[in-house]
Amino acid sequence: MATVTQAGQGRTPKAAKTTSVFKKAVMAVSGIIMLLYLVAHMIGNLKVFTGRENFNHYSEWIRTIGEPAVPAQTVLTIIRIVLLVAVVAHFWAAVSLWRQARRARPERYVVKKAVAQTYAARTMRWGGVIVLLFIIYHLLDLTVGAINPDGDGTPYDRLVASFSNPFITAFYVLALLLLGMHLRHGIWSATQTLGLSNRRRERTANAAAIAFSTLLIAGFLLVPFSVLFGLVD
Amino acid sequence: MTLTLRVWRQKDPSVKGGIVTYELADISPDMSFLEMLDVLNEQLILGGDDPVAFDHDCREGICGMCGVMINGQAHGPEQTTTCQLHMRSFKDGDTITIEPWRASAFPVIKDLAVDRRAFDRIIQAGGYISAPTGTAPEAHSVPVPKKDADAAFDAATCIGCGACVAACPNASSMLFTAAKVTHLGLMPQGQPERDDRVVNMVAQQDREGFGGCTNIGECSASCPKGISMETISRLNHDLLGALRAGVRPKS
Amino acid sequence: MPLDLFNVGDPIADTKAPMDVPIAERWSSRRFRARLVNPANRRKMTVIVVGTGLAGGSAAATLGEAGYKVKSFWYQDSPRRAHSVAAQGGINAAKNYRNDGDSVHRLFYDTVKGGDFRSRENNVHRLAEVSTNIIDQCVAQGVPFAREYGGLLDNRSFGGAQVSRTFYARGQTGQQLLYGAYQALERQIAAGNVEQHARTEMLDLIVVDGRARGIVARDLVTGEISTHFADAVVLATGGYGNVFYLSTNAKGSNTTAIWRAHKRGAYFANPCYTQIHPTCIPVSGDYQSKLTLMSESLRNDGRVWVPKERGDTRDPREIPEDERDYYLERIYPSFGNLVPRDIASRQAKNVCDEGRGVGPNGLGVYLDFADAIQRLGLSAVEAKYGNLFDMYNRITGENAYETPMRIYPAVHYTMGGLWVDYDLQSTIPGMFVIGEANFSDHGANRLGASALMQGLADGYFVLPNTINDYLADGPFEKVDESHPAAAEALQGVQDQVQKLLSINGTRTPASFHRELGKLMWDLCGMERSEESLRKALDRIPEIRQEFWSNVKVSGDWSSFNPTLEHAGRVADFIELAELMCIDALHRAESCGGHFRAESQTPEGEALRDDENFAYVAAWEWTPESAPPVLHREALEYEYVHLAQRSYK
Numbered sequence A: 001m002a003t004v005t006q007a008g009q010g011r012t013p014k015a016a017k018t019t020s021v022f023k024k025a026v027m028a029v030s031g032i033i034m035l036l037y038l039v040a041h042m043i044g045n046l047k048v049f050t051g052r053e054n055f056n057h058y059s060e061w062i063r064t065i066g067e068p069a070v071p072a073q074t075v076l077t078i079i080r081i082v083l084l085v086a087v088v089a090h091f092w093a094a095v096s097l098w099r100q101a102r103r104a105r106p107e108r109y110v111v112k113k114a115v116a117q118t119y120a121a122r123t124m125r126w127g128g129v130i131v132l133l134f135i136i137y138h139l140l141d142l143t144v145g146a147i148n149p150d151g152d153g154t155p156y157d158r159l160v161a162s163f164s165n166p167f168i169t170a171f172y173v174l175a176l177l178l179l180g181m182h183l184r185h186g187i188w189s190a191t192q193t194l195g196l197s198n199r200r201r202e203r204t205a206n207a208a209a210i211a212f213s214t215l216l217i218a219g220f221l222l223v224p225f226s227v228l229f230g231l232v233d
Numbered sequence B: 001m002t003l004t005l006r007v008w009r010q011k012d013p014s015v016k017g018g019i020v021t022y023e024l025a026d027i028s029p030d031m032s033f034l035e036m037l038d039v040l041n042e043q044l045i046l047g048g049d050d051p052v053a054f055d056h057d058c059r060e061g062i063c064g065m066c067g068v069m070i071n072g073q074a075h076g077p078e079q080t081t082t083c084q085l086h087m088r089s090f091k092d093g094d095t096i097t098i099e100p101w102r103a104s105a106f107p108v109i110k111d112l113a114v115d116r117r118a119f120d121r122i123i124q125a126g127g128y129i130s131a132p133t134g135t136a137p138e139a140h141s142v143p144v145p146k147k148d149a150d151a152a153f154d155a156a157t158c159i160g161c162g163a164c165v166a167a168c169p170n171a172s173s174m175l176f177t178a179a180k181v182t183h184l185g186l187m188p189q190g191q192p193e194r195d196d197r198v199v200n201m202v203a204q205q206d207r208e209g210f211g212g213c214t215n216i217g218e219c220s221a222s223c224p225k226g227i228s229m230e231t232i233s234r235l236n237h238d239l240l241g242a243l244r245a246g247v248r249p250k251s
Numbered sequence C: 001m002p003l004d005l006f007n008v009g010d011p012i013a014d015t016k017a018p019m020d021v022p023i024a025e026r027w028s029s030r031r032f033r034a035r036l037v038n039p040a041n042r043r044k045m046t047v048i049v050v051g052t053g054l055a056g057g058s059a060a061a062t063l064g065e066a067g068y069k070v071k072s073f074w075y076q077d078s079p080r081r082a083h084s085v086a087a088q089g090g091i092n093a094a095k096n097y098r099n100d101g102d103s104v105h106r107l108f109y110d111t112v113k114g115g116d117f118r119s120r121e122n123n124v125h126r127l128a129e130v131s132t133n134i135i136d137q138c139v140a141q142g143v144p145f146a147r148e149y150g151g152l153l154d155n156r157s158f159g160g161a162q163v164s165r166t167f168y169a170r171g172q173t174g175q176q177l178l179y180g181a182y183q184a185l186e187r188q189i190a191a192g193n194v195e196q197h198a199r200t201e202m203l204d205l206i207v208v209d210g211r212a213r214g215i216v217a218r219d220l221v222t223g224e225i226s227t228h229f230a231d232a233v234v235l236a237t238g239g240y241g242n243v244f245y246l247s248t249n250a251k252g253s254n255t256t257a258i259w260r261a262h263k264r265g266a267y268f269a270n271p272c273y274t275q276i277h278p279t280c281i282p283v284s285g286d287y288q289s290k291l292t293l294m295s296e297s298l299r300n301d302g303r304v305w306v307p308k309e310r311g312d313t314r315d316p317r318e319i320p321e322d323e324r325d326y327y328l329e330r331i332y333p334s335f336g337n338l339v340p341r342d343i344a345s346r347q348a349k350n351v352c353d354e355g356r357g358v359g360p361n362g363l364g365v366y367l368d369f370a371d372a373i374q375r376l377g378l379s380a381v382e383a384k385y386g387n388l389f390d391m392y393n394r395i396t397g398e399n400a401y402e403t404p405m406r407i408y409p410a411v412h413y414t415m416g417g418l419w420v421d422y423d424l425q426s427t428i429p430g431m432f433v434i435g436e437a438n439f440s441d442h443g444a445n446r447l448g449a450s451a452l453m454q455g456l457a458d459g460y461f462v463l464p465n466t467i468n469d470y471l472a473d474g475p476f477e478k479v480d481e482s483h484p485a486a487a488e489a490l491q492g493v494q495d496q497v498q499k500l501l502s503i504n505g506t507r508t509p510a511s512f513h514r515e516l517g518k519l520m521w522d523l524c525g526m527e528r529s530e531e532s533l534r535k536a537l538d539r540i541p542e543i544r545q546e547f548w549s550n551v552k553v554s555g556d557w558s559s560f561n562p563t564l565e566h567a568g569r570v571a572d573f574i575e576l577a578e579l580m581c582i583d584a585l586h587r588a589e590s591c592g593g594h595f596r597a598e599s600q601t602p603e604g605e606a607l608r609d610d611e612n613f614a615y616v617a618a619w620e621w622t623p624e625s626a627p628p629v630l631h632r633e634a635l636e637y638e639y640v641h642l643a644q645r646s647y648k
Ligand SMILES: Cc1cc2nc3c(=O)[nH]c(=O)nc-3n(C[C@H](O)[C@H](O)[C@H](O)COP(=O)(O)OP(=O)(O)OC[C@H]3O[C@@H](n4cnc5c(N)ncnc54)[C@H](O)[C@@H]3O)c2cc1C
Pocket: C050, C051, C052, C053, C054, C055, C056, C073, C074, C075, C076, C079, C081, C082, C083, C084, C085, C086, C087, C088, C089, C090, C091, C173, C174, C200, C201, C202, C203, C236, C237, C238, C239, C248, C249, C250, C253, C254, C256, C257, C293, C412, C413, C434, C435, C436, C437, C448, C449, C450, C451, C452, C453, C455
C-alpha cells in the first residue's frame, strides 16, 4: 500500500538514509550477498577432495571465466568488488548501530540478566569483528600467501601447508564456529529485518537458519580436518 | 521474610546516583513488590529520610506507569508489570537490586522514576488515525475481518511501560513503535496514513536517541503484555516498502 | 430531620435544557440555540482542560480541532495513563445491532431506572442519543473492538441488561477507548493546538469577577507552583473513590481539583453516592494498598456461598454441601447470583458481619466454580475465564480451578461530583465539569458500561457544543499573575505546601489515609445509619486536627516528592469525607448505592422516599467552621415512571 503524498520528492533526505531500520536493511542485504559467496566458496573448497590438479584447476578457472570475451580476472574482480562493498557496508552499518546503541545507554546497569537473548545474538558484534580479522588473515594466508608457510606454492599446497599446522587449523575452526553462530542469528535476523517473518514463520526461519549454518560450516570444516588427519595431503 | 534491598538512589538528573543498601524485615509473601517498597518508604519517612521515589498509579498492570529493573530484569522475574509482581516470587534472605530503566531517551527524574515522554513524541509523529470528532461514518460501514481485528488488538495492548527499552541491549524502542504501527496498520481505517506513519515514527525514535533494533528479542521476552516480535517484522516491512515508495520523514 | 450540621439554602435548577420541546428534541434544540464562536475568534481563546481520561482527553482533542487554544494538564507522565485505562467491561450504545429491541429510548429508560430515579431525565436522554456517535467515532480512530467472523462489531449483554448493547475490546475496553482519545490528543499536540503539562497537578481554581479564569498548578518534577490562565476551565479529573483509601481506583486518583473548585464556589452534588463493586479480590493484610476488580461476568457461572456456621475455618473443599449457605440463591431465588451490584455487595457484607466470612480476616465470600467445571468441563471454564483465573492466581497465589475464589466488595465509582447544568457548566460561570468528576447522569447508581459512555459523550460531543455558548461572550479581559485573585490563590497553595512540610510530626500521610479510609468504609460504606454517620462526623474533625498537627512529610518542595503530593490529597479527602457523611446523614432514605439501615423494606431491600428525597443535593461550601449549605434541585419524571426495584 503506497501513498502518493510525498512520492514526488526526488532525493532521499539524510534522515531516511540514516534511519536505524535502513541501516539494518543494508546489513541484511550485504550479509546475504556474503552468504551467497560463502555457499559457492564452500562448494569450491570441497574440490580439494578431488585432488591437487582439480583444485588448482578450479582456482585457475575462476580467474579465467569469460575469457577471451572479457579480459582475465574480470569475473573475479567483479566478485571482489561486490564483496568488498558488502563487507564495508556491513561493517559501516554494524559500527554505526553499535555506536547508536552505546549512546542510547550511556549508564550501564549494575545488574543485568538476559532473558531471551541467545548466545549467538549476544556475540554478533565481537564475533563479527573476529570474523573480519579472520578474513584479513585468511586472505594474507591463502590468496596472497604472504603469511603462508608455503607462500609461493600453488593454492592447493598453501592450503595443505596451513592446515598441517594444528594452531592455524585451530584458529580456522574457531573462526568458523563464530561465523556459524553469526549466521545462525544473522539469517533469522535478516528475515525479520526485511519484514519477511511472522509468528508462524518465526520457528521455521529459526530452524532453517540453524540447519543452513550448520551445513555450511560443516562443509567448510571438512577441509581443514581432512588435512589435519592426513586424508588430504 | 527478611530482605536486603540494593536500591539506586539519585536525587535529581544533575547529580550522580549510586546504590544504597537497606535491610527490610517482616515482609509478607502476599505483598506486591510496590507494597514492599511502600513499607520501606514508611520507614524512611519516619526516620526523616527521603523516601525512594518510584512511579506507579493503577497498581493493576494496565496503566504502564510502574516499572523498575529488578535483579537485572525489567519488571522482575515474572513476565508481568512491577505492580503485579508479588513477594512470593522471592525467598527469605534474598538480596534484590532495584534500578531505574536506563536509556538516554529516558532520563532519570529521581531514584527509580524516569521521564518516558519520548514515547508520547513518537506517537505524536504519527501514531494515530486522523479522524476529527464528528466526521466518522457509521461504524458498520467498514467491516474488519475478525483475524485482523484480533491481531490489531493484540498489538494495541501495549501499555507504554518502557520495559522493552529497558531490557533491550541497544536501548531500542522498536517494540513499542512496532506495536502501534502494527495496530493501526492492520485496520482498514489506518491505511491512508500507513506509509507516512511508519516513516515518521521511526525517524522520531531515532531522533529521541533510542538505539537501533538488531533483533535480539529481549524486549518481547520482557514485555508484560507479550507484544510479539512479529510486530517488528511488520514495521520493517512497512518501512522498507514506504521508503521504496519514496515516502520521506517530515523534518 | 432537624440537623445541626448544615443549613438549607435556596433551591437550584437547571435552566439550560429547553423544556418547551419533547425530550427527544431537547439536545438538538439546545445545540441550535447555543451561540457559535466564529473560527477566527476561537484562535484568540484559551481553554484549560484538567485531566486526560476519556472525558478530558476527548474534550481537549476536540476543542483543539475546533480551533481553540487548549492547555491540557494531568498528573501522570503521559495522558495515556489516566485511570480510564483500567475499565474492563465495555461501553454501552443504543445501536441495536442485535435487533433485540434496543433503542435510544430503551437505553434512556434503563439508565434512569438503574439510577434509582435520582438522575435528570434530560441529561440521560442526551447520553443515550449521543451513544451511537461515540461508537462511530471510536471505530474511525481505529479502536480494535471485538468483532464477529463477518467483520461486524460484536456486542454482549452486561450488568443484567436485557439487550446486548455493550461494545467491548476483550477485557480492556477502557484502555482501547482511552488510547483512541490519547492518540487524537497527541495529534493535536503535534499540530500545536494543545499545549501539554504532564506531571502537573491542579491545586486551586482562579476565579476573577465571578468567572473561572485559570488554575494554580504544581509541576510535580520541579516543584514549581505557577498560575495558568484561560477563558474557560474544564475539569475532568475523575472520581473520588480513594476517600476510602482502598478502592479500585488508581493510587493517584484524587478529589483535589474538584474539592478546591468546590471551595471556590462550585456546588458539590450527591457526594454520598458511591458504587461498591461486588467482585473484587479481598484484602490480604494491613499493607494492602489497592483493590483489584474481577470482571462481573464471573457471577454468570460461579456460585457464591459461605459456611452456615460462623467461624468455620475448614478448607472450603471439605465443607459438605449441606453446611454451605448459597445465600444469594436462597434470598433471591429468581435472580440468584446475578442480582445487581449493590445487592450482591450488601449481602456479602451481611454474611461477613454475621461472622461467616472466609479468608484470613473473615472479609470474603467464596465464588465457587466446582459446579461449573463439572457441568461445562475444565477447558470450557478455562476458555471463558482463563485470564481472570490467572490474574487471581498472580495476586493471591491460589489456584481457583481447585479451590473456590474469595471475593469481597470494593469501592469502585462515585456517582456524586460537582453540580453542573445541562451545558455541563458548574455554578461558577466558565468552569465546566465532565466525566466522573461531575454528578450528572447516573443518579444514585451507575449501570455497568455507562461511565465510559458518559465520559466520551461529555468530551467528544456535549461540551464542545455547549462551551461555545459561554465563549461567545469572550474573549474575556486579559488576566495574569499580577491580578489579586491570582496572587491570592498562588499564595494559598504555596502556604499549604510550606505548612505540610513544616509540621514534621510522627505519622505519614499514608497512615492518615488508611485511618480515614477504614472509618469511611465502616461507617459510611455499603450500609449507613444515623448512628454510624454521627460517629463518623465526631471522628473526622479529630482526624483533621491531628493531620494538621502531626503529619510528617519528608523531602522538600522543589523536587519530585510523591509524599508531599499524597499529603495534599489526603488533606482534601478528609474534608470531603465530612461532607459525604453529612450528605449521607441528611438523605434519610435508601436509593441506589446509598443504603440507609433505617430505610428498608421488610425484606431488607432499599426503600426510597420519593416524597421527601426526589432531589439532587447540591452543597455549597462555606468558609471555615460554618456548616455547608444545601441547595435542592427537584427531580421530575415526565417519561419514566417512578417504581420500586425488585429482584426477588
Ligand atoms: C477498575 C475499573 C473498571 C471500570 N470498568 C468500567 C467499565 O467496564 N465500563 C464503564 O463504563 N466504566 C467502568 N469504570 C468506570 C470508568 O472507567 C470511569 O468512571 C471513567 O473512566 C472516568 O473517566 P474520567 O475521564 O472522568 O476520569 P479519569 O480517567 O480518572 O481521568 C482523570 C484525569 O484527571 C487527571 N487528574 C486528576 N486529578 C488531577 C489534578 N489534581 N490535577 C491535574 N490532573 C488531575 C488525571 O491525570 C487523569 O488524566 C471502571 C472503573 C474502574 C476503576
